[in-house]
Amino acid sequence: MRPRRVARTIVVLTLCLLAAGGAYERSGARSDRRRLPQVGRSVDIGGRTLNIFCSGEGSPAVVFDAGNGGTGFSWSHIQPRVADFTRACWYDRAGEGWSDPGPFPRTSVRMATDLHELLHRAGIPPPYVLVGHSLGGLNVRVYTGMFPEDVAGAVLVDAAHEDEPRRAPAFMLGHSAPRWLWRPIWWVGQGARAVGLLRLFAPRVELAANPAARSREEIVRALVAQPKSAAGRFDASTSSSYAEAERAGGFGDRPLIVLTRGRVDPLPQNASEHDRQAAAYEQVWMHEIQPKLARLSSRGQQIIVEKSGHGMPDEAPDVIVAAVRDVVAAVQPRTRYAYRY
Numbered sequence: 607m608r609p610r611r612v613a614r615t616i617v618v619l620t621l622c623l624l625a626a627g628g629a630y631e632r633s634g635a636r637s638d639r640r641r642l643p644q645v646g647r648s649v650d651i652g653g654r655t656l657n658i659f660c661s662g663e664g665s666p667a668v669v670f671d672a673g674n675g676g677t678g679f680s681w682s683h684i685q686p687r688v689a690d691f692t693r694a695c696w697y698d699r700a701g702e703g704w705s706d707p708g709p710f711p712r713t714s715v716r717m718a719t720d721l722h723e724l725l726h727r728a729g730i731p732p733p734y735v736l737v738g739h740s741l742g743g744l745n746v747r748v749y750t751g752m753f754p755e756d757v758a759g760a761v762l763v764d765a766a767h768e769d770e771p772r773r774a775p776a777f778m779l780g781h782s783a784p785r786w787l788w789r790p791i792w793w794v795g796q797g798a799r800a801v802g803l804l805r806l807f808a809p810r811v812e813l814a815a816n817p818a819a820r821s822r823e824e825i826v827r828a829l830v831a832q833p834k835s836a837a838g839r840f841d842a843s844t845s846s847s848y849a850e851a852e853r854a855g856g857f858g859d860r861p862l863i864v865l866t867r868g869r870v871d872p873l874p875q876n877a878s879e880h881d882r883q884a885a886a887y888e889q890v891w892m893h894e895i896q897p898k899l900a901r902l903s904s905r906g907q908q909i910i911v912e913k914s915g916h917g918m919p920d921e922a923p924d925v926i927v928a929a930v931r932d933v934v935a936a937v938q939p940r941t942r943y944a945y946r947y
Contacts, residue, residue, distance in 0.1 A: 631802035657704035662689025673740030677703035701838040711843030718749040733758035751854030795840025804833035857903035861936040868910035
């Protein structure tokens with residue numbers, strides 16, 4: 607067979623495989639929508655949609671932002687309790703849960719811009735009390751810096767801080783690719799999603815046939831396993847969010863509660879050097895890094911939650927609800943005076 611004919615054959619086979627992979631992914635996405643009925647509503651923010659779910663009445667509205675790679679539905683056991691005393695909303699960032707993927711880069715500035723547009727188009731007026739877990743804490747700080755007139759207060763739930771890359775032991779930090787590779791890596795992830803490769807190799811999360819029999823944890827695992835969510839984990843630009851939060855400034859005199867993980871497991875007698883370094887860093891996290899977050903507001907307060915690790919929304923939901931209630935109560939007298947709709 608002549609080389610030119612071989613090349614044409616390879617090109618045709620490649621195109622056929624790509625077309626078949628694209629059809630496989632589209633079919634799988636339709637299946638995802640059937641097996642995971644949407645909770646919330648899709649709001650067009652300009653050519654793509656984000657999912658948001660709200661209930662309750664009152665002002666300020668409370669808006670929950672999940673940790674890195676998490677979905678808004680992870681707040682679904684806390685949000686209804688907050689909705690008992692004010693309007694409360696969770697949402698899915700681009701590419702998570704029931705939201706469409708968004709463009710590169712997915713940094714806190716982009717996420718805050720998305721959220722601002724979402725809240726505006728969804729008809730949820732400010733002021734807001736923002737609640738951010740982990741990466742969501744960076745987003746809360748950036749949102750406040752970009753749209754200060756919208757934010758009345760905040761609760762940071764074991765929130766990320768820009769000192770982490772500087773202070774954490776090297777083995778606790780993820781490896782970051784050079785900046786010039788960030789966009790190509792993103793393209794690889796999105797391409798692998800588009801042609802079905804991520805779906806082909808990703809483990810399928812089994813769900814009970816009856817939606818009412820599914821636990822919140824099962825639904826969250828299934829949402830996180832979706833190819834569009836997996837593709838988002840190819841975005842190395844998220845690390846820029848640390849610097850964006852550092853530049854965002856503080857909260858002024860807005861009420862702020864910083865909830866910090868405080869569960870410390872005792873070191874075994876045969877502890878490794880890594881174990882000792884990790885234990886030492888936990889003390890730095892609690893007593894040096896997290897207090898800096900509380901000092902971002904003249905009305906900031908840190909609470910160390912001794913019974914919880916980093917997964918505080920699951921491990922200490924009562925503490926989060928109480929902190930949100932306290933911030934809302936501190937805001938409401940000023941809200942009634944300052945805001946009119």
